[in-house]
Amino acid sequence: MSGEALEDTQRTIERVARESYGRLVAYLSTHTRDVAAAEDALSEALLVALRVWPRDGLPQNPEAWLLTAARRSIIDLIRHQRVVSESEPTLLLLKEGSTEMNSATDFPDDRLKLLFVCAHPAIDPAMHTPLMLQTVLGLDAARIAGAFLVSPKTMGQRLVRAKTKIRDAGIQFEIPDKRELPGRLEAVLEAIYAGFGIGWDDMAGTDQRGRDLTEEAIWLARVLLELIPDEPEARGLLALMLYCEARRSARRGADHEYIPLSEQDPRQWSFPLIDEAEKHLAAAFHSGRPGRFQLEAAIQSAHAERARSGRTDWAAISAFYQQLIRISPTLGRRTGYAAALAEANGPQAGLAVLNAIESDAVSSYQPYWAVRAHLLQQLGKTPEALDAYDRAIGLTEDPAVREFLLKRRG
């Protein structure tokens, strides 16, 4: 095989691995209820593919080929473990699958079940997002660990533990019934958004890993929406992330300096992304079932409006935050509300909102101190403003944001 053809084959393997990874893991683990075994079997199959495909040429249906190879590897593994009697149902399931598989290009898409398993209430909420990134998107533990600021070894162990729990606790691979669905779906959406948030904080296009994680989260939301197109909150989440993504490159100036949203040049925003977000948000609203993610997307929509009208409707943004606080008064929402209300009704009004937050809660919450410093400075309360700036600067991880705050502090 020529070098070029070889490269071509490797590219195909990478593409199939990327596009089919989650579908294959989902299908295999739905039948075995063992995510780790499904992943191992798929890795094994991919290794075989790397060896065999360049030699024999690409199979007609690479995905089906991988599934057959992975299934064989799971059956071998089970036989090897000599637990045939216990695993008989699994073997049967895998074999039954084989008839439908060999002929058809499409096998059932079980990714939704896998997403629900990853965000199952029996699993530590902190592990929902890492599990999704690994099992549905095939990200390795080291990369996930970096994003979540834990050591690769620790993240590896936590992932193994979570998968063992899925297997041993007998968590069902199924779509929750109507009664359960809203709560369970919320956990899935939260986990996707958490992944996006981590990528977003990792900042500003300078960090390739960070940029990837926001893209992975958007990818997950698209997968989810494909599977449940009628859930307005899933659509709201996608809209929310697209609005933010549209502003990515505008967050940094020519010298990589931090530029806050209010000072961004809207001409640098991505209008195709904003348009797409608008369409999703409108469709979500149309369903008449509002929710947390639609409200957050609505706030971003109000910001995006500045590109058209040249102004920001802070009163509308304050009202959206109020509704969010009514759902659940998180620190982030109360801080966001304070900032918006200050823009609408003056710094004193915003400060009153901040003062109502109990001080224990904010000792390591950077946005609170950044907003507080900004408002105190506007009110001319210099010593208090300097204090608040110090707290904000000390809690900042991003060097560009730190530099920005130091300058503002003066």
Place this chain on the structure above:
Amino acid sequence: MRFALLIYESPEGFKMRSSDGTDSYTGAWRAYHRSLVEAGIYVGGDPLQVPETGTTVRIKDGKRHVQDGPFADTKENLGGFAILEVPSLDIALDWAARCPAASIGAVEVRPLATDTKDRIVG
């Protein structure tokens, strides 16, 4: 749990030592220290003088060996340390990431060996 943040600084970081304190690196450190204290997790710590001021002693085959500076000629050198009292490694890592040295050098997080200390101190 107690953790040490071992702060490794780049040559640029060490150069700031000669500043009058109005540079942004020192400003960032002032704010960071303040946040550690306000969060109630700061146990102690100190910056170290620049690596060139170090002197290293070893006894080999009964002979004294004295060397200028630290052992290795690396780009980043130990520039200081802080001891934090926090509930978990995860939280210690969060604080390490906020350390001004993390974006121009490196911060190593190590648990203090309190059990070993107990055996030594008795």
